[in-house]
Amino acid sequence: MTTNPKISIVSPVYRAENIVEKLVAEIQKAMQLMQVSYEIILVDDRSPDNSWEKMKEISKQNLNVKSIRLSRNFGQHPAIIAGLSKAQGEWVVVMDCDLQDQPKEIIKLYQKAQEGYQVVLAKRVQRHDTFLKKLSSKVFSKAYSFFTDTTYDNEVANFGIYNKKVVQSILNIGDTIKFFPLFVKYVGYHSTSIEVEHANRESGTTSYSFSKLLSLAFNTIISFSNKPLKLFVKFGMLVSFLSFLVGCYYIYEAINHKIAVLGFTSIIVSIWFLSGIIITTIGITGIYIGKIFDQTKNRPVFIIDEIHG
Structure with missing residues (x-):
C-alpha cells in the first residue's frame, strides 16, 4: 500500500460478496486515469455473508486495499467513521459498496475539489431506487429539516470527497449516535455539490427498511436537536x-x-x-x-x- 496516498477511498461493506471485487476493480480504473497514489479501505460491518473472505483475498492480492472487520454489526455510519479513522490520504472519498455510487464519478469530485473546495458532495439528480426508498428518503429529509431547523437534501448522501482536515474534524465529534452527512454539514468548511450519475443496484436490496430509516431519523433528531x-x-x-x-x-x-x-x-x-x-x-x-x-x-x-x- 502507498505510504502517503493522495486519495483514500472508504467504503462500508455489508452483504456485498458478489460485488466487492467489481467495486475494487472500478475504483482502480478511476485511480489509474487520475494517476494519483491511493488506498482503498473496505470496512466489513460484520456482514452475514462471505464478504469478509472476499475482502481478505483482495487485500492479499492488492497492496492498495486495506480490509477492516468490525467486531459486530455497528451500522453503516459507525463503519464509515471506522474507515475514516484509518484513512491516510490528503483527500478522502466516502462511497457505498453497492456501486450505485459509481467510482468513475470520483474523477469529477476530485477535479471540483481542486478549485478550492474542501468538501464536494455528489448530488444524485436521477436516483435509481425503488419508489418506497425514494419516498422514505424524502420523508426522512423533510422531518429532519423540520426538527433540526436545517436544510437536508435527500439527493445527497454519503458519496463525496473530503479534505483530511474535514475528516479530522468529523473524527473529533464525540457524539455516540453517528450520522455522517450531518457531521459533514455540522463541521462546515468551503463546500459545494455537483451532479453525478446514479446507477442501479448491482446486487441485493437495501439494508435500510422503512422501520430502520424511521429509527435512524428518530435517533438522529433526538441526538442533534432539542x-x-x-x-x-x-x-x-x-x-x-x-x-x-x-x-x-x-x-x-x-x-x-x-x-x-x-x-x-x-x-x-x-x-x-x-x-x-x-x-x-x-x-x-x-x-x-x-x-x-x-x-x-x-x-x-x-x-x-x-x-x-
Whole structure:
C-alpha cells in the first residue's frame, strides 16, 4: 500500500460478496486515469455473508486495499467513521459498496475539489431506487429539516470527497449516535455539490427498511436537536391557554345559572387528553435523559476485530 496516498477511498461493506471485487476493480480504473497514489479501505460491518473472505483475498492480492472487520454489526455510519479513522490520504472519498455510487464519478469530485473546495458532495439528480426508498428518503429529509431547523437534501448522501482536515474534524465529534452527512454539514468548511450519475443496484436490496430509516431519523433528531422538547412546551402552553378560556366560559355560564348538570363526557375527555399530553412529554424527556446517559458512558461507537492489508 502507498505510504502517503493522495486519495483514500472508504467504503462500508455489508452483504456485498458478489460485488466487492467489481467495486475494487472500478475504483482502480478511476485511480489509474487520475494517476494519483491511493488506498482503498473496505470496512466489513460484520456482514452475514462471505464478504469478509472476499475482502481478505483482495487485500492479499492488492497492496492498495486495506480490509477492516468490525467486531459486530455497528451500522453503516459507525463503519464509515471506522474507515475514516484509518484513512491516510490528503483527500478522502466516502462511497457505498453497492456501486450505485459509481467510482468513475470520483474523477469529477476530485477535479471540483481542486478549485478550492474542501468538501464536494455528489448530488444524485436521477436516483435509481425503488419508489418506497425514494419516498422514505424524502420523508426522512423533510422531518429532519423540520426538527433540526436545517436544510437536508435527500439527493445527497454519503458519496463525496473530503479534505483530511474535514475528516479530522468529523473524527473529533464525540457524539455516540453517528450520522455522517450531518457531521459533514455540522463541521462546515468551503463546500459545494455537483451532479453525478446514479446507477442501479448491482446486487441485493437495501439494508435500510422503512422501520430502520424511521429509527435512524428518530435517533438522529433526538441526538442533534432539542426542538421536539420546545414544541411540546409550546403545545402545553397552547393547551393551558385554551383551558383557561374554556374555564372562563364555564364560570360565566355558571354565574348566569346556565349549567344545570356538569358534563361527565367532557370531564373524561379532558382527563384523557391532558394525561396523554403529560405522558408523552414525560416520555420525550425520558428519551433525552436516556441519550445523555448513553453519552456519559462514553462507549466506543465501533470496535475493530481484524485488519488485513
